[in-house]
Structure formats: C-alpha cells, structure tokens
Amino acid sequence: MNSAGLLVDSFGRIQEAVHEAVEGLTEDQLATRIDPDANSIAWLVWHLTRVQDDHLAGAFDTDQLWDADGWRGRFGLPFGEGATGYGQSSAEVGRVRAPADLLLAHYDAVHARTLDLVRPVTNADLDRIVDTAWDPPVTLGARLVSVIAEDLQHAGQAAFVRGVVERR
Secondary structure (H helix, E strand, O other): OOHHHHHHHHHHHHHHHHHHHHOOOOHHHHHOOOOOOOOOHHHHHHHHHHHHHHHHHHHOOOOOHHHHOOHHHHHOOOOOOOOOOOOOOHHHHHOOOOOHHHHHHHHHHHHHHHHHHHOOOOOHHHHOEEEOOOOOOEEHHHHHHHHHHHHHHHHHHHHHHHHHHHHO
16 A cells, blocks of 8 residues: 555545444534533534644645635534634534534535545655644644544544433
C-alpha cells in the first residue's frame, strides 16, 4: 500500500464510524447530551466534519465546502463564518441540532472531497509545509494524521453516546 492508499483507507474508516454513529437516530437522539456539558452526537459529527473540511482546505489551498457548497446556510447555526467547534462553550454545543440525513450528507460531501485531495498524494508530498504558525512548522503528513486521529476519536465518542442514548 502506498501513502495515498493508506490515507484513503483511513478516511474510509472514519466515514464508516460516522455512519454507524448517526444512521437511524432521530434529531432529538442526535442532540442528546448525557450530562449538561457533554457533547452530543450531532455536535461531534458536525465538529469533526468541519475540522476535516477546514484543515484539508487549508493544507491543499482550496475553498471549504462549508461555504462553497452552502452547508453553512443549510445548517443555519448561530456561529461565526469560520466556526469549526473548537473552543465552543457548552451553550454553543447545545445549539447544534440537525437531522441524520443532513449530518451524513455534509460528512459524505467532505469525505468525497477529501478522497479527491488525498488520492494523488505521494510520499514526497507528505513533507510539504502547510502551516508555519507552529514551531516546528506543520507538514502535510502531520496535518493529515492529526485530522485522522481527531476524527476517529470524535467518531468513537459519538458511538459511545449512541450506545448510552439507545439504552435509555
């Protein structure tokens, strides 16, 4: 397997986990918080999708689908233009409500775009600097691993919350 194949497989596992966490749940179930400050499935999936869209757009110097494809308007969330969920308050987390079909359509659009961006990646591309705001500067490889790790963690959290919601 080459670098691109590894990336495609990794992002494919995220897609599977997201679908397993979301499919078949009502909007109320997706918005359930297992304690007053916990993250809901809806917020976790919206956030991981936004981070993936934001970080890959930055790494590959392209527009985010959130704005370019009108997802921000479809969700109608009361957040600023570039919001990804990072640093949001508990109250803001609670404002993320969306039906399963919208969450999954948004994730699937970002996933498809992600695959288009990572399929041509070569080993040499992984060393390209994509963010100089950090010391050391962030390479494409480090950024992609970071997104994969965060997305898998949040998808696992969403699966956990789903299990709690279904047992209630």
